[in-house]
Amino acid sequence: MIAQLIFIALLGVGGFLAYKRFLFVKRNILMGRDVAMEGNAADRWNTMFRVALGQGKMFTRPIAAIFHLFLYLGFVIINIEVVEIILDGILGQHRLFHGIGGVYNLLIGAFEILAFLVIVGCVVFLIRRNVMKIARFHWREMTKWPKSDANIILITEIALMSAFLKMNAAESILAAHGVEHYVNMGNLPISQWIVPFLQGFSDGALVAIERFCWWFHIIGILAFIVYLSYSKHLHILLAFPNTYYSKLHPAGQLSNMSNVTNEVKLMMDPSAQVVEDPLAPKKFGAKDVEDLTWVQLLNAYSCTECGRCTSVCPANQTGKLLSPRKIMMDTRDRMEEVGKCKDAGLEYSDKSLLGDYITFEELWACTSCNACTEACPVNINPLDIIIDLRRYLMMEESQSPESITTMLTNIENNGAPWAFAQADRGNWTKE
Amino acid sequence: MVRRGRLRKQIVVIGQKNKGMAEFQVRTMADCMAAGETPEVLFWVGCAGSFDDRAKKITKAIAKILHKANVSFAILGSEESCTGDPAKRAGNEFLFQMMAMQNIEVMNAYEVKKIVTGCPHCFNTLKNEYPALGGNYEVLHHTQLIQDLIAQGKLSVEGGEFKGKKITFHDPCYLGRGNGEYEAPRVLIQKLDAELVEMKRCKTNGLCCGAGGAQMFKEAEKGNKEVNVERTEDALAIQPAVIATGCPFCNTMMTDGIKLADQSHVIAVKDIAELIAEAAEL
Numbered sequence: 001m002i003a004q005l006i007f008i009a010l011l012g013v014g015g016f017l018a019y020k021r022f023l024f025v026k027r028n029i030l031m032g033r034d035v036a037m038e039g040n041a042a043d044r045w046n047t048m049f050r051v052a053l054g055q056g057k058m059f060t061r062p063i064a065a066i067f068h069l070f071l072y073l074g075f076v077i078i079n080i081e082v083v084e085i086i087l088d089g090i091l092g093q094h095r096l097f098h099g100i101g102g103v104y105n106l107l108i109g110a111f112e113i114l115a116f117l118v119i120v121g122c123v124v125f126l127i128r129r130n131v132m133k134i135a136r137f138h139w140r141e142m143t144k145w146p147k148s149d150a151n152i153i154l155i156t157e158i159a160l161m162s163a164f165l166k167m168n169a170a171e172s173i174l175a176a177h178g179v180e181h182y183v184n185m186g187n188l189p190i191s192q193w194i195v196p197f198l199q200g201f202s203d204g205a206l207v208a209i210e211r212f213c214w215w216f217h218i219i220g221i222l223a224f225i226v227y228l229s230y231s232k233h234l235h236i237l238l239a240f241p242n243t244y245y246s247k248l249h250p251a252g253q254l255s256n257m258s259n260v261t262n263e264v265k266l267m268m269d270p271s272a273q274v275v276e277d278p279l280a281p282k283k284f285g286a287k288d289v290e291d292l293t294w295v296q297l298l299n300a301y302s303c304t305e306c307g308r309c310t311s312v313c314p315a316n317q318t319g320k321l322l323s324p325r326k327i328m329m330d331t332r333d334r335m336e337e338v339g340k341c342k343d344a345g346l347e348y349s350d351k352s353l354l355g356d357y358i359t360f361e362e363l364w365a366c367t368s369c370n371a372c373t374e375a376c377p378v379n380i381n382p383l384d385i386i387i388d389l390r391r392y393l394m395m396e397e398s399q400s401p402e403s404i405t406t407m408l409t410n411i412e413n414n415g416a417p418w419a420f421a422q423a424d425r426g427n428w429t430k431e
Numbered sequence: 432m433v434r435r436g437r438l439r440k441q442i443v444v445i446g447q448k449n450k451g452m453a454e455f456q457v458r459t460m461a462d463c464m465a466a467g468e469t470p471e472v473l474f475w476v477g478c479a480g481s482f483d484d485r486a487k488k489i490t491k492a493i494a495k496i497l498h499k500a501n502v503s504f505a506i507l508g509s510e511e512s513c514t515g516d517p518a519k520r521a522g523n524e525f526l527f528q529m530m531a532m533q534n535i536e537v538m539n540a541y542e543v544k545k546i547v548t549g550c551p552h553c554f555n556t557l558k559n560e561y562p563a564l565g566g567n568y569e570v571l572h573h574t575q576l577i578q579d580l581i582a583q584g585k586l587s588v589e590g591g592e593f594k595g596k597k598i599t600f601h602d603p604c605y606l607g608r609g610n611g612e613y614e615a616p617r618v619l620i621q622k623l624d625a626e627l628v629e630m631k632r633c634k635t636n637g638l639c640c641g642a643g644g645a646q647m648f649k650e651a652e653k654g655n656k657e658v659n660v661e662r663t664e665d666a667l668a669i670q671p672a673v674i675a676t677g678c679p680f681c682n683t684m685m686t687d688g689i690k691l692a693d694q695s696h697v698i699a700v701k702d703i704a705e706l707i708a709e710a711a712e713l
C-alpha cells in the first residue's frame with residue numbers, strides 16, 4: 001500500500017514537472033508570429049509519415065540510420081511495457097498483463113531483443129561521438145553542454161535497458177524457485193544470458209534486485225520525460241509536428257512578404273487597391289525570436305544537433321563561420337532566454353538573436369543552396385531564418401556588404417546586377 | 432551587316448564553334464507584336480546571359496537550338512530586367528518586388544504563357560516567386576524544354592564530338608535541390624552518347640558552386656578555401672573531359688576553379704545547351 005502511494009506520488013511529481021516544462025516550451029514556440037498554412041492536410045500527413053514516422057531522410061546515411069532505427073523502435077515499442085509498469089504501480093499488482101497467456105511471453109521476448117538493440121545502438125553512438133570523434137559532433141558550437149547532453153541521454157538509455165533486462169533475469173530465477181507473485185515467462189532471449197550471473201544470490205537478494213530494477217526503470221523514465229524538455233532530445237516528440245508543418249512548396253522558393261507587396265503596389269500606383277494581410281508583421285524581417293514564425297521556433301526546439309546540415313554546408317566546409325546547426329541552436333537558446341525573462345518579468349530587449357547570437361558574418365556566408373534543408377532528417381529550415389535575419393539587416397538597418405549595395409543599386413538603375421545598360425540586353429543577337 | 436555576317440561565317444568554317452548569330456534573326460516580343468504575331472515561348476535570357484561574354488555563348492546555343500527545332504520564340508530584349516533574385520536573397524524584398532512587378536507587367540502585356548530560361552535562378556524566381564505577385568506562367572529550364580523537344584521529335588541529338596567522352600554534370604542548386612530537376616540534364620548527356628559520370632557529391636547531395644544567395648556579387652566571407660575550389664576538386668577526382676553545367680553562374684565558378692587548378696587544357700566547362708549545339712554543329 002505504501003509502495004502504491006509512493007508510486008502515485010512519484011508519478012504525480014514527474015507528471016507535474018513535465019507538464020510545467022511542456023507549457024514553457026509551448027509558450028516559447030507560440031512567441032513566434034502566426035503564419036498562414038499553405039497546401040492541404042493530406043500532403044502534410046504524408047510528409048509526416050514519410051519523414052518522421054518512416055525515418056525516410058535518415059537512410060541517406062545508412063550506418064547511423066540503422067542504429068538510430070534500433071533506438072527509435074525501442075523507444076516506441078518498449079513503451080508499451082511502460083503501460084503495464086504504471087498500472088502495476090498504481091494498482092499494486094505484479095505483471096498485470098501476464099494473464100493474456102503465451103502472447104505475453106512473446107511480447108516480453110520481443111521487448112528484450114529491442115532493449116538489447118537499443119544498448120547496441122547507444123554503445124555505437126557513444127563510440128562515434130567520443131572515440132571516433134566524428135567531425136560533425138565536434139564543431140565550434142558543440143560546446144560542453146551539447147556534448148554532455150548527448151552522452152547523458154545515451155548512458156541513461158543503456159542504464160534503463162540494462163535494468164529492464166536484469167529485472168527479467170531476476171524474475172526468471174525467482175519464478176523457477178516458486179517464489180510467490182513471480183511469473184514464469186519461459187526462455188527469454190536476452191535475459192537468460194544474465195541469469196547465470198545472478199544464480200548465486202539468495203531469493204531475498206534477488207527480490208531486492210528485481211524491485212530495485214523495477215523502481216529504477218520507472219523513475220528513470222519519469223526523469224527522462226522531464227529531462228527531455230531541457231534537452232535536444234525533444235526531437236523524439238517534436239519531429240512529428242515539425243515535419244507536418246514543414247514547407248510543401250519547392251525548396252528554392254522563398255516566402256512572399258505581403259506587407260512589402262502592399263507598399264510596392266502603392267508606390268507604383270498610388271490609387272492601387274490593396275488588401276491588408278492580418279498576419280503581416282510590423283517589422284520587415286526578423287531581429288529577434290518573436291519576429292520569427294512559430295514554425296521557425298518549433299524548428300529550433302526540434303533540432304537534435306546531429307549536424308548533418310553543417311556537414312554539407314558549402315560555407316562551413318570551406319572554413320566560414322556559418323553553421324546551420326548553430327543558427328538553430330542559437331534560436332533555441334535565445335528563445336529559452338526570452339521565455340525565462342518573461343516569466344521573471346525581466347527586460348530582454350537589451351539583447352537580440354541578430355547580433356548577439358547570430359552575426360553578420362555568419363549570415364553573409366550563406367549561398368542559399370538548400371543543402372542544409374535537404375540534409376535535415378526532420379525537415380528543419382535554417383535557410384528561412386537566415387533570410388529573415390538578412391531581411392531585417394537590409395530593410396530595417398540598411399546594412400549589407402558594400403559590394404551587395406553596389407549590386408542592388410545596379411539592379412535599381414540598370415535592371416541588372418552589373419553596370420550595363422538595359423538597352424544593350426539584346427546585343428548578343430547581333431554578335 | 433551582311434559583311435559582318437560573312438566575316439563571322441568564315442571564322443566559323445575554321446573553328447566550327449561559336450558561330451555568330453547571323454544565320455537567323457532572334458526577334459523581340461515587341462517585334463512580334465508589331466507583326467501581329469504571338470510567339471509560343473518567351474526566351475528569358477537573364478542578366479548573365481545578356482551581358483557576360485562567356486554566358487552569351489550559352490544564350491546563343493539555346494537560341495540556335497530553339498531555332499533548329501522550329502520553336503516559335505522571342506526575347507524581351509531591352510524590355511527584360513533582372514528578375515530580382517539576388518535582391519530577394521540578399522534580403523531586399525522591396526527591390527525584388529519592384530523588379531518582379533515591372534517584369535510581370537511587361538510579360539502580361541505580351542500575354543506570355545510559356546517561358547524558357549537558361550538560368551536556374553531566373554527559372555526558380557519566375558516559376559515559384561512570381562505567382563504570388565500576379566505572374567503565372569509555365570516556366571521551363573532550357574534542359575527541360577530541350578528534353579521535351581527531343582521527346583516530341585522536333586529535335587534530334589547525336590553524340591558528335593562528345594560521343595564516348597566522359598562528362599559529369601554539376602547540379603545547379605536552384606534546378607536540383609531547389610526544384611527537384613535532376614534528370615533532364617542527365618538524359619541529354621546520355622543522348623549525346625557520352626559516358627555520364629557522377630561526382631561523389633551529386634543530385635540531392637550536390638555541392639554548391641559558391642555563387643548562389645547573392646554570393647556571386649560579393650567577396651566570400653573569411654574561410655580557408657573558396658567554395659568553387661572545393662567543388663572543382665570533386666570534378667578533378669573523376670577526371671572528366673567535360674564538366675557540364677546548366678547555370679551561367681556555376682559555369683563561371685567551375686571555369687575559374689579549373690583554371691586555378693591549371694586544368695583548362697584537359698577539362699572543358701560547358702553548358703548542356705552548348706554541348707547539344709556543338710554536337711549538332713549549329
